[in-house]
Amino acid sequence: MIESAPMAKNAFLPLPWQKPQWQTFNERIKDQRLPHAIMLNAVEGVGAERLAMAMAFRLLCNQPQEGFGCGQCKGCITLSAGSHPDFYSLAPEDDKKIISVAQVRALCTSLSKTAQQGGWKVVVIQPCESMNVAASNALLKSLEEPESNTLLILVARRLSLVPVTIRSRCQIESLPIPPTQLAKDWLSKYSGESQFNISQVLDVANGCPLLALDYMQGSGLESRQRVEALLDAVRRFEETPLAAAQACQKFTPEELISWILSYVHRLMVGELQNNQNQALFHFLDKLITARSWLLSSSTINTQLLWEELFIEWSQVFQVRRKSI
Secondary structure, eight states: OOBOOOOOTTTTSOOGGGHHHHHHHHHHHHTTOOOSEEEEEOOTTSOHHHHHHHHHHHHHOSSOBTTBOOSSSHHHHHHHTTOOTTEEEEOOOTTOSSBOHHHHHHHHHHHTSOOTTSSOEEEEETTGGGBOHHHHHHHHHHHHSOOTTEEEEEEESSGGGSOHHHHTTSEEEEOOOOOHHHHHHHHHHHHTTOOSOHHHHHHHTTTOHHHHHHHHHSSHHHHHHHHHHHHHHHHTTSSOHHHHHHHGGGSOHHHHHHHHHHHHHHHHHTTTTTSOOHHHHHHHHHHHHHHHHHHHOSOOOHHHHHHHHHHHHHHHHHHHHHHO
């Protein structure tokens, strides 16, 4: 299925911290050196998807203004409505974790046709690491023999999971986490009368502004803080691993494993920076492996997984107690 959906407000503009990448993009358009495939490498919450859409608006706009899509012409309006005939968005279908070979083949068939509006054809694939092996192989022909005036934008959240055959055929642009002050200034425009401390929310979000904004506007922050409180309680032996695992069953597995990873990383560069042991690194390896399982399979018994992880988490600090 090639998805098409209405876009977010101001999706035709890049975010403030994306100025360097945007300047390079416009220079390539001006010099007619735009590659046929760009891979935006960034962690979730930095805004790679937003940059991808801004690029699409720029190319499909009928009357670009100062290097940006105008947001008002027919091209921008139809793209905003999710009905532009020369824009294609590929993502995992509902309730699935992969982009299938059937989706990619349908895309390739569409790309072989002439652009309906006589200009560019633009594709956004995200996250591109969710393509299975067959889907990746099916995309190779479009990457090796690109159609004229066609740009493929691949968004990678975990670059290491993208096959080398795909990576080597793309111009890779890595998007760093923006400077803290720039992120705080941007978030302040959306905070309104929010009771949240922007600095604290941004810290919990590991400096990722869009993730912080999501926490400020929804219930994600409360859920994440609940998980971190459980992890704290287990490491202080105030809660049993089994009880903590049971309490975590109500959270989305992919989000939960991401929250735990983030929490552990924060401890390792903060409170535990000078007091780490082999068990902690082993636990981190297990978390990374567990995340890979969750991203690739739907048959995992998550209750058993959380129990195993919380038990091992408690054992990390049992080791530390014995060593003190």
